[in-house]
Amino acid sequence: MTSPDGASLLDDPRFRQLLRRRGRLRWSLAGLLTAAYLAYSVAGVYASDLLGRNFMDSPVSWWIVIGYVLIVLSIALSLVYVRATRNLYASYRLGVSEVQR
Amino acid sequence: MSGGSNLTAIGVFAAFVAASLMITWWAARRTHSAGEFYTAGARIGGFQNGLALAGDFMSAATFLGLTGLVFIGGADAMLFTVGITVGWALMLFVLADRLRNLGRYTFADVVAYRLHPERVRILAAVGTLTVAIPYLVAQMVGAGALIQTLFGMSYLVAVMIVGTLMTVYVVFGGMLATTWVQVIKAVFLLAGGTALLLLALGQFGFDIGRMVSLAAEAHPQRSIILQPGALYDDPISVLSIAIAFICGTAGLPHILMRFFTVPDAEQARRSIGYAVVFIGYFQGVVFVIGIAAIALLSGQTDYADEAGGIAGGANMVAIHLSHRVGGEVFFGIIAGVAFATILAVVAGILLSATAGVAHDIYARVVRRGDISDSNEVLVSRIATAVIAVTAIGISLLFRDLNIAVISTFVLAIAASVNFPAIFLAVFWKGLTTRGAIAGGVTGLIVVVTLSVLSPTIWVGVLGNETAIYPYAYPTLFSVLAAFAVTIAVSLVDRSERAEIDRAAYRLQLVRSETGP
Numbered sequence: 001m002t003s004p005d006g007a008s009l010l011d012d013p014r015f016r017q018l019l020r021r022r023g024r025l026r027w028s029l030a031g032l033l034t035a036a037y038l039a040y041s042v043a044g045v046y047a048s049d050l051l052g053r054n055f056m057d058s059p060v061s062w063w064i065v066i067g068y069v070l071i072v073l074s075i076a077l078s079l080v081y082v083r084a085t086r087n088l089y090a091s092y093r094l095g096v097s098e099v100q101r
Numbered sequence: 102m103s104g105g106s107n108l109t110a111i112g113v114f115a116a117f118v119a120a121s122l123m124i125t126w127w128a129a130r131r132t133h134s135a136g137e138f139y140t141a142g143a144r145i146g147g148f149q150n151g152l153a154l155a156g157d158f159m160s161a162a163t164f165l166g167l168t169g170l171v172f173i174g175g176a177d178a179m180l181f182t183v184g185i186t187v188g189w190a191l192m193l194f195v196l197a198d199r200l201r202n203l204g205r206y207t208f209a210d211v212v213a214y215r216l217h218p219e220r221v222r223i224l225a226a227v228g229t230l231t232v233a234i235p236y237l238v239a240q241m242v243g244a245g246a247l248i249q250t251l252f253g254m255s256y257l258v259a260v261m262i263v264g265t266l267m268t269v270y271v272v273f274g275g276m277l278a279t280t281w282v283q284v285i286k287a288v289f290l291l292a293g294g295t296a297l298l299l300l301a302l303g304q305f306g307f308d309i310g311r312m313v314s315l316a317a318e319a320h321p322q323r324s325i326i327l328q329p330g331a332l333y334d335d336p337i338s339v340l341s342i343a344i345a346f347i348c349g350t351a352g353l354p355h356i357l358m359r360f361f362t363v364p365d366a367e368q369a370r371r372s373i374g375y376a377v378v379f380i381g382y383f384q385g386v387v388f389v390i391g392i393a394a395i396a397l398l399s400g401q402t403d404y405a406d407e408a409g410g411i412a413g414g415a416n417m418v419a420i421h422l423s424h425r426v427g428g429e430v431f432f433g434i435i436a437g438v439a440f441a442t443i444l445a446v447v448a449g450i451l452l453s454a455t456a457g458v459a460h461d462i463y464a465r466v467v468r469r470g471d472i473s474d475s476n477e478v479l480v481s482r483i484a485t486a487v488i489a490v491t492a493i494g495i496s497l498l499f500r501d502l503n504i505a506v507i508s509t510f511v512l513a514i515a516a517s518v519n520f521p522a523i524f525l526a527v528f529w530k531g532l533t534t535r536g537a538i539a540g541g542v543t544g545l546i547v548v549v550t551l552s553v554l555s556p557t558i559w560v561g562v563l564g565n566e567t568a569i570y571p572y573a574y575p576t577l578f579s580v581l582a583a584f585a586v587t588i589a590v591s592l593v594d595r596s597e598r599a600e601i602d603r604a605a606y607r608l609q610l611v612r613s614e615t616g617p
Contacts, residue, residue: 009615033194041342044177052327059310078378
């Protein structure tokens with residue numbers, strides 16, 4: 001898809017919009033997950049007692065429950081990312097083919 | 102735990118070896134070009150590649166090592182369990198498709214897309230080999246010790262078996278054989294881990310609360326094991342671990358090489374999406390297995406050594422648990438799966454080291470691309486054999502090597518040397534060749550220096566009284582240093598080459614989105 005002067009595609013507003021949308025999706029998901037994991041890690045040092053308390057009436061601690069929530073969140077966001085990116089490319093290709101017609 | 106159990110373990114392992122050799126024979130007939138050798142002709146499907154990626158990462162360290170870590174330190178191991186899954190998801194969001202679109206065989210192709218090709222390939226090859234060789238040796242030393250314990254074989258024979266089989270897979274079957282061996286092993290491991298989880302939970306009537314309560318009563322540190330801080334209680338160590346997973350996963354050459362085995366970026370995203378699901382699931386399973394092991398193995402004399410610790414060390418916890426909950430036959434199955442796991446992982450690492458030497462150094466730097474496809478494959482096969490013999494030799498010479506130290510060291514190097522160059526090459530227009538090299542060298546120097554001065558090596562290995570660098574992991578400082586130097590040197594770089602590097606970013610950006 002990239003010709004020798006392929007960089008000229010950067011002047012195409014539809015391609016620039018694709019880049020913007022992809023960037024927003026990428027950095028928002030990455031930022032959310034990184035912040036959540038770093039917060040969880042540091043909270044383990046500064047709020048150890050609090051996170052060691054029982055989750056509701058079970059003997060399982062909040063620290064373990066939140067850990068599993070983060071694993072599920074990572075999986076869920078990954079599936080969202082794969083699907084959303086596919087849709088972004090599909091809508092970009094549709095726009096390009098409509099213009100060509 | 103001998104006799105019958107050994108027969109089952111040998112049976113499972115023999116079945117795996119027979120299947121993997123048949124795959125290698127089949128793959129050898131389809132592996133002729135360099136593209137087929139390094140990346141299976143980029144024809145692997147997203148789902149299969151997802152399983153193979155998960156298999157590449159689910160090594161003995163993440164199965165046996167992490168179960169042992171939970172057994173010793175309790176819930177603090179959650180930092181690793183969560184970090185592994187988060188690291189994979191981040192790699193998907195940030196790098197997966199751009200790397201697939203820019204690269205061909207190795208991550209060096211990506212960094213060399215707009216930077217000085219020969220100079221950055223040397224850096225990338227150093228980054229590849231400093232990760233791959235120690236990782237290979239660590240896995241082989243671990244395999245030798247494991248086989249010795251399980252099958253009563255001598256260490257020499259065990260290392261030779263692993264070394265010979267991994268060489269056969271790679272030399273004859275290349276990436277195609279390595280991928281399918283990895284797929285089978287991943288299925289074995291996911292099924293074996295799930296069976297172990299269910300049998301362990303069955304001991305508590307599938308009541309997780311009861312299991313956790315019993316584990317808290319059985320552990321020497323009591324309920325403290327359910328809260329964070331038992332292993333790491335300072336923010337520097339904790340942040341270093343987090344950064345090692347965030348940056349290190351996306352700097353492992355054998356993982357990155359797998360991005361190029363699928364036809365396009367869409368399949369790359371799908372395959373890593375599947376990998377996140379498999380890895381996240383498996384990490385969740387391993388954590389529960391570790392907690393169950395605390396409840397079921399603590400204080401059990403059958404599984405203790407003379408000093409009262411766990412027989413064979415913490416890495417044997419999952420194996421002992423399989424015997425405790427499933428008897429001799431199930432013990433044999435899990436032991437066989439553990440061995441198959443190591444064998445598949447070393448083949449993947451060996452292939453990445455081969456690509457670093459034969460493709461990045463010989464074909465691209467020494468021959469500057471002036472080499473026929475068939476010659477490159479021949480050189481790759483020779484390089485595979487040489488690297489394998491070297492790794493076998495080191496494993497035999499240094500059989501007392503501390504595997505945990507090396508595994509940590511490997512992830513730290515991947516994060517400090519490879520990741521900054523890859524990340525900035527893809528996302529920062531201002532990166533120059535000089536900046537990338539200066540940052541990579543800085544990362545390597547800082548990570549080696551701090552690792553040697555840390556309690557693990559300075560006190561644990563060298564026998565000094567106090568560590569000069571007081572924290573367990575170096576990554577917080579080494580990654581920051583690598584990024585800072587890369588950016589600073591690139592900013593002040595006024596060379597002619599720097600202009601070329603910056604000017605080529607626009608074309609690279611388009612290609613990274615659209616593919617070749």
